[in-house]
Amino acid sequence: MQTEILIAGFGGQGVLFAGQILAYAAMDAGREVTWIPSYGPEMRGGTANCTVIISDEEIGSPLVLNPTAVIALNLPSLEKYEPMVKPGGVLIVNASLVNRGPRRLDIDNVFIPVNEIAERLGNRRLLNMVAVGALLAKLPVLTLDQIKQALEDHLPERHKKFMQANLLALQEGADFALQAQGVKVE
Amino acid sequence: MAKELLKGNIAMAEAAIRAGLEGYFGYPITPQTELLEWMSERMPALGRAFLQAESEVAAINMLYGAACTGARVMTSSSSPGISLMMEGLSYIAGTEVPVVIIDVVRGGPGLGNIAPSQGDYNQIVHGGGHGDYHPIVLAPASVQEAIDLVVLAFDLAEKYRTIVFVMADGNIGQMMEPAELPPMRPIKSEYPHWAVRGAMGRERRILSSIYIDPKDEEVTNYRLMQVWNQIQANEVRYREYFLEDADTVVIGFGTAGRIALSAVRAARAEGIKVGLLRPITLSPFPAPQIENLIQRVKGFLVVEMNAGQMLDDVLKVVKGRVPVEFYGRMGGMVPFPDEILAEIQRMSREDIPLDGDPRQRWMKRLAPVIHWQN
Numbered sequence: 150m151q152t153e154i155l156i157a158g159f160g161g162q163g164v165l166f167a168g169q170i171l172a173y174a175a176m177d178a179g180r181e182v183t184w185i186p187s188y189g190p191e192m193r194g195g196t197a198n199c200t201v202i203i204s205d206e207e208i209g210s211p212l213v214l215n216p217t218a219v220i221a222l223n224l225p226s227l228e229k230y231e232p233m234v235k236p237g238g239v240l241i242v243n244a245s246l247v248n249r250g251p252r253r254l255d256i257d258n259v260f261i262p263v264n265e266i267a268e269r270l271g272n273r274r275l276l277n278m279v280a281v282g283a284l285l286a287k288l289p290v291l292t293l294d295q296i297k298q299a300l301e302d303h304l305p306e307r308h309k310k311f312m313q314a315n316l317l318a319l320q321e322g323a324d325f326a327l328q329a330q331g332v333k334v335e
Numbered sequence: 336m337a338k339e340l341l342k343g344n345i346a347m348a349e350a351a352i353r354a355g356l357e358g359y360f361g362y363p364i365t366p367q368t369e370l371l372e373w374m375s376e377r378m379p380a381l382g383r384a385f386l387q388a389e390s391e392v393a394a395i396n397m398l399y400g401a402a403c404t405g406a407r408v409m410t411s412s413s414s415p416g417i418s419l420m421m422e423g424l425s426y427i428a429g430t431e432v433p434v435v436i437i438d439v440v441r442g443g444p445g446l447g448n449i450a451p452s453q454g455d456y457n458q459i460v461h462g463g464g465h466g467d468y469h470p471i472v473l474a475p476a477s478v479q480e481a482i483d484l485v486v487l488a489f490d491l492a493e494k495y496r497t498i499v500f501v502m503a504d505g506n507i508g509q510m511m512e513p514a515e516l517p518p519m520r521p522i523k524s525e526y527p528h529w530a531v532r533g534a535m536g537r538e539r540r541i542l543s544s545i546y547i548d549p550k551d552e553e554v555t556n557y558r559l560m561q562v563w564n565q566i567q568a569n570e571v572r573y574r575e576y577f578l579e580d581a582d583t584v585v586i587g588f589g590t591a592g593r594i595a596l597s598a599v600r601a602a603r604a605e606g607i608k609v610g611l612l613r614p615i616t617l618s619p620f621p622a623p624q625i626e627n628l629i630q631r632v633k634g635f636l637v638v639e640m641n642a643g644q645m646l647d648d649v650l651k652v653v654k655g656r657v658p659v660e661f662y663g664r665m666g667g668m669v670p671f672p673d674e675i676l677a678e679i680q681r682m683s684r685e686d687i688p689l690d691g692d693p694r695q696r697w698m699k700r701l702a703p704v705i706h707w708q709n
Contacts, residue, residue, distance in 0.1 A: 169340070169511065172340055172511060173340055176338060176340050176513040181513075182340075182512065182513060183510055183511070183512050184340070184510065184511040184512070185506065185509060185510045185511075186509055188365075188366060188449070188505070188509050189449065189450075207596070208512075208593070209593050209594060209595070209596035209597030209598075209599075209600065209672065210593060210594040210596075210597040210598075210671065210672045211506060211510055211590075211593070212594075212669065212671065213597075213671065213672070214671040214672075214673050303340075
């Protein structure tokens with residue numbers, strides 16, 4: 150059993166860290182895991198993505214054509230990766246930054262305004278944790294408690310003051326995804 | 336020790352430090368710069384030597400000099416930087432001093448790009464520097480294996496007084512995986528009988544790659560070949576997956592090898608009897624293992640992130656006795672498992688000819704794939 154999660158957005162949206170926290174939680178749960186970033190001559194405001202694979206056996210390819218789940222934090226990421234989600238998979242979209250609805254009937258779509266939710270919680274930089282919360286509500290590969298524990302154990306000391314805000318963001322994201330009605334496919 | 340989530344480049348650097356590294360000499364280049372960066376912080380903190388040279392040419396010659404003291408020393412770079420090191424490398428081989436070099440291979444030729452590639456196979460495995468010499472080349476496919484092979488590299492380098500390469504690629508360098516680092520070994524306190532560390536109170540020792548009289552140079556070459564024979568006899572390493580009943584065997588190393596593993600698993604789920612041989616030592620090459628497989632398999636599929644450099648080594652072993660096919664991506668492109676799965680499926684359906692050139696057949700199949708992407 151293998152689960153592949155691709156997280157994509159602008160540099161600065163916390164794409165790579167969102168993947169790392171999933172990877173830490175998976176490792177602490179005793180699973181096999183790989184985290185691999187797209188790396189290149191990239192900079193703040195450019196595109197960034199990473200792929201996390203969680204498995205019960207030795208992981209082969211660290212990259213897959215059709216991931217189980219995609220988190221698209223901006224419009225270019227939605228356009229690029231929406232067609233790639235494995236049928237029956239999950240697509241989490243940052244509704245704050247896209248001007249259209251979903252296009253696929255065969256996957257679980259969650260359009261969630263992570264920017265607004267994060268701002269309401271007092272810090273726009275929490276948007277990645279809101280998205281991770283929404284993802285795990287739809288894709289129970291790890292529990293929110295496991296993510297919270299991973300934050301406790303692996304968040305750098307200087308960021309520990311944001312601990313409570315991160316936990317709140319995860320919960321808000323999960324609550325939104327669970328309450329969201331089925332979105333209308335264009 | 337507990338597992339940590341480690342990035343390949345940093346894991347390799349820390350593994351070298353824990354293996355008792357005394358001196359690091361290097362020059363930054365993507366995608367291995369984190370390795371040098373880690374060294375720049377850790378080595379001085381431990382009272383050991385870190386030196387960022389003015390170029391790769393300088394770095395390899397500093398490495399050469401440091402190796403002559405018998406200390407555990409290494410450098411690391413990526414493809415264009417490794418090309419610059421070739422002269423020094425040949426001098427190191429000719430002087431018979433142990434060094435470890437990590438090559439985090441990127442797309443080429445030329446300046447190329449910083450994406451993962453295996454295009455350095457021929458340069459690393461089959462020379463690059465002038466003269467007859469054979470380095471040991473280790474190819475990790477995961478962060479844990481990269482750690483283990485870096486530690487092994489130092490032991491092998493000293494055992495055989497030889498160059499040991501760890502040939503990774505951008506994926507291994509940039510990827511994070513749970514892995515366990517070895518405990519910190521103490522810096523060695525005894526140095527080999529040949530080391531040049533000051534001759535106060537004893538006979539002078541000279542380390543050099545100059546043998547002006549060809550008779551002496553031939554003796555040296557013969558000695559190098561004897562050592563190489565020992566290495567070939569004792570140090571072949573590889574991993575096997577699903578080979579017990581396989582009638583088709585995929586051969587791939589490093590990142591290409593682990594991508595092939597995904598394809599092999601998917602093919603197995605469809606009932607195709609396929610296995611994987613993943614060479615860990617590219618030099619010495621696991622030729623005896625391939626020879627054994629020839630007796631019972633219908634064909635081989637060689638998978639690489641280059642235009643078939645290891646393919647030639649496989650063909651040299653197979654000698655036309657069973658069909659060999661090839662699938663590669665080049666220039667920093669990384670295959671998806673789906674592409675390799677399609678090749679395995681095709682081989683299970685079609686009769687593959689014994690004659691002809693697998694590289695020519697592959698180029699025909701690849702052309703529309705490249706065309707489609709653009």
